[in-house]
Each structure stands twice: as structure tokens, then as C-alpha cells.
Amino acid sequence: MEVNRAKYSIEYERPQTSKRIFSALLDFLIFCLIFLIFFIISDQIAKVTPGYQENDLIIENVHQNSCIYVPEDGPTGKSRQYELISDYYETNFDQYTSYYVLSTLTDSILGTNSNDGFINFMLEENYEKGLELKEDFNEFRLNIKIDGKEVYYIDETTNQISYMPKGNYETVAKEFFIPYINETCRAYLSYVNGYNDAMLFLTRIIVIIEIPIPLILSCFITYLFIPLIFNKGKKTIGKLVFKIGVVNKNLLNVSNKQYFLRFLIFLFLEVILSIFTFLIPIIISFNMIFFTKNKQCLHDYIMHFQLVDTSMYKIYNSLDEIVLDEINSKKGVDFRLR
Numbered sequence: 001m002e003v004n005r006a007k008y009s010i011e012y013e014r015p016q017t018s019k020r021i022f023s024a025l026l027d028f029l030i031f032c033l034i035f036l037i038f039f040i041i042s043d044q045i046a047k048v049t050p051g052y053q054e055n056d057l058i059i060e061n062v063h064q065n066s067c068i069y070v071p072e073d074g075p076t077g078k079s080r081q082y083e084l085i086s087d088y089y090e091t092n093f094d095q096y097t098s099y100y101v102l103s104t105l106t107d108s109i110l111g112t113n114s115n116d117g118f119i120n121f122m123l124e125e126n127y128e129k130g131l132e133l134k135e136d137f138n139e140f141r142l143n144i145k146i147d148g149k150e151v152y153y154i155d156e157t158t159n160q161i162s163y164m165p166k167g168n169y170e171t172v173a174k175e176f177f178i179p180y181i182n183e184t185c186r187a188y189l190s191y192v193n194g195y196n197d198a199m200l201f202l203t204r205i206i207v208i209i210e211i212p213i214p215l216i217l218s219c220f221i222t223y224l225f226i227p228l229i230f231n232k233g234k235k236t237i238g239k240l241v242f243k244i245g246v247v248n249k250n251l252l253n254v255s256n257k258q259y260f261l262r263f264l265i266f267l268f269l270e271v272i273l274s275i276f277t278f279l280i281p282i283i284i285s286f287n288m289i290f291f292t293k294n295k296q297c298l299h300d301y302i303m304h305f306q307l308v309d310t311s312m313y314k315i316y317n318s319l320d321e322i323v324l325d326e327i328n329s330k331k332g333v334d335f336r337l338r
Contacts, residue, residue, distance in 0.1 A: 030236075030237055034222060042209060052201075060082070068084065089178060110137060246308075248303075252317060253316060258305075
């Protein structure tokens with residue numbers, strides 16, 4: 001049936017900016033929830049694979065034996081998850097006396113006056129680098145000054161580096177040894193055989209599998225699958241709640257093929273590209289809502305789609321459907337966007 005378009009106009013209105021923002025926020029929260037579910041599932045699947053378990057065991061053994069890591073539930077805890085001991089002490093400093101903290105950081109952890117500790121661990125794992133660390137730490141201690149005064153000196157009797165007891169245990173531990181463990185000691189772990197490869201393997205699992213797959217699946221469900229279910233207006237949950245629909249340049253319902261192309265532009269040009277460009281595409285797309293003539297975000301601008309308020313008027317698939325609607329309602333239809 002030929003339809004005289006001039007006779008029919010649906011007087012759509014653009015949704016208020018506040019409604020669009022709240023709609024987008026609701027969709028984002030739904031996306032985050034779905035992403036979290038898929039991430040937990042993918043993480044649990046990855047952890048039972050032989051490759052993951054083998055490399056995780058290498059890292060766990062290094063953390064357990066290096067003396068610069070402690071279980072997350074404390075030095076006497078049984079957790080298999082380890083935390084850098086300097087981070088642990090920074091969080092739980094008040095649980096320990098100043099002297100205990102200092103003696104632990106110098107003797108037990110770094111092994112300066114004992115047969116264990118991180119320096120001795122490094123000597124066993126990589127003798128050359130262990131000697132380098134020991135020399136570096138001795139030089140580091142002799143250069144520590146508080147209020148212009150040296151804290152360590154070389155005892156001429158024993159020819160060992162000794163501490164001048166001036167009551168500055170807490171200051172020395174917090175300001176010198178904790179940063180030294182964070183910056184220097186942790187860097188030396190890269191010289192432990194197999195440690196770097198194991199860390200790289202687990203990082204790849206996270207970067208290549210545990211994050212991208214949940215990200216893509218969450219995008220598909222939130223921004224493609226659900227809108228295809230609510231075919232008229234291609235509404236996400238957020239758009240459904242705030243009564244916002246998507247229409248093409250003719251102000252008619254977007255076809256599934258067109259909407260799928262729109263989704264691919266959104267996924268690759270905005271979501272995935274934003275990961276590698278500090279969110280620049282997402283920021284540009286959001287700002288286009290305020291500065292473009294038709295208040296379009298990037299993917300809608302490319303596809304010539306627009307968002308309309310469906311509080312008063314529904315979205316039509318074709319002009320023929322408008323004619324039938326007019327016949328059934330016995331009233332004219334105003335077909336415009338204002």
C-alpha cells in the first residue's frame with residue numbers, strides 16, 4: 001500500500017538529558033553485575049586448569065619462602081593468598097611494638113644477622129644477585145639519616161653494621177625499610193628462576209581470558225540480546241524503565257540487522273578501544289550527547305539513529321502500521337521529532 005507520508009506525523013520528543021543519563025547508569029550497573037558473575041565463573045574455571053595451578057604454585061612457593069610476603073590473614077595465618085609484608089605492616093602497624101617491627105624487617109625478613117631472610121633466599125635462588133642485594137642493602141643502611149644523624153654504623157669489633165639505639169625504630173621501619181621492601185626487594189624477585197614466567201602466565205590469563213570474555217558477554221547481553229527481545233525501540237532495561245526508544249533516520253523502528261551493526265560499532269569503537277586509550281572514545285561519545293545537533297552519541301551519530309521519548313507515542317515498524325493505527329484509533333497521527 002502506498003502511503004502519503006505528508007498526512008502522517010508522530011510528534012516524538014527527545015528524552016530529557018537526565019532520563020538518558022539515569023538510563024545509561026542503570027544499564028551500566030546491570031552490565032557490571034553480569035560482568036562480575038561471568039568474571040567469577042571464568043576465574044574459577046581458569047583456576048582448575050593444570051597450567052594455572054602449576055604457575056600459581058610457583059608463585060606461592062616464592063612468596064612463602066622469600067620472607068617478604070605473609071598470608072593475608074597475618075604472619076601466623078594459613079591463607080594461601082599472600083600479601084607483601086610491608087603492605088601488611090603499614091595496615092597493621094599498631095599491632096606490633098616498634099622494636100619488633102624494626103627487628104623483623106632487618107633480621108627476619110632481610111636476613112642480615114641470621115641464616116634465613118630475603119637476602120639469604122636470594123643467595124640460594126640467584127647467588128650473584130643475592131650478593132648484589134646484600135651489598136646494596138648494606139650501603140642503603142649506612143646512608144640512613146634522621147635529623148641529619150646516621151642511624152647505622154660499622155662496629156669495629158665485629159666488623160658488622162650495627163644500629164644506634166636512639167628510639168627511632170618506628171621512624172626507621174616506616175620511612176626507610178618499608179619503602180625499601182616495596183621498591184628494591186620486590187624487584188629482585190624477577191631474578192628468581194621461573195617467577196617472572198609464572199607471573200606473566202597468570203597475567204595473560206587475566207588479560208586475555210578472564211576480563212575480555214566476561215566483558216564481551218556482558219555487552220552482548222546488556223546492549224544486544226535484551227534490546228532484541230524488546231524489539232520495538234530496541235530498548236535496554238534502562239531505556240525500558242525510562243521509556244526511551246531507538247529509531248532510524250525515518251523515525252521508524254530499527255531493523256535487527258541495523259541494530260547489530262550499531263552494537264558492533266559500540267563494542268569495538270567505544271568499549272574495546274576505550275580500554276587501550278584511557279576511555280577517550282567513551283568520553284567523546286558521552287559529550288556528543290550535549291554538543292551534537294540531534295543529541296546523538298557516537299554510535300547513533302554514525303548510524304543516523306536517534307533516541308525518542310516513548311511516554312506518549314509508540315514506535316512503528318513501517319508507515320503501513322501507522323495507517324492501521326490511525327484507522328483503529330480514528331484519529332490523525334503526527335509524525336515528527338521535536
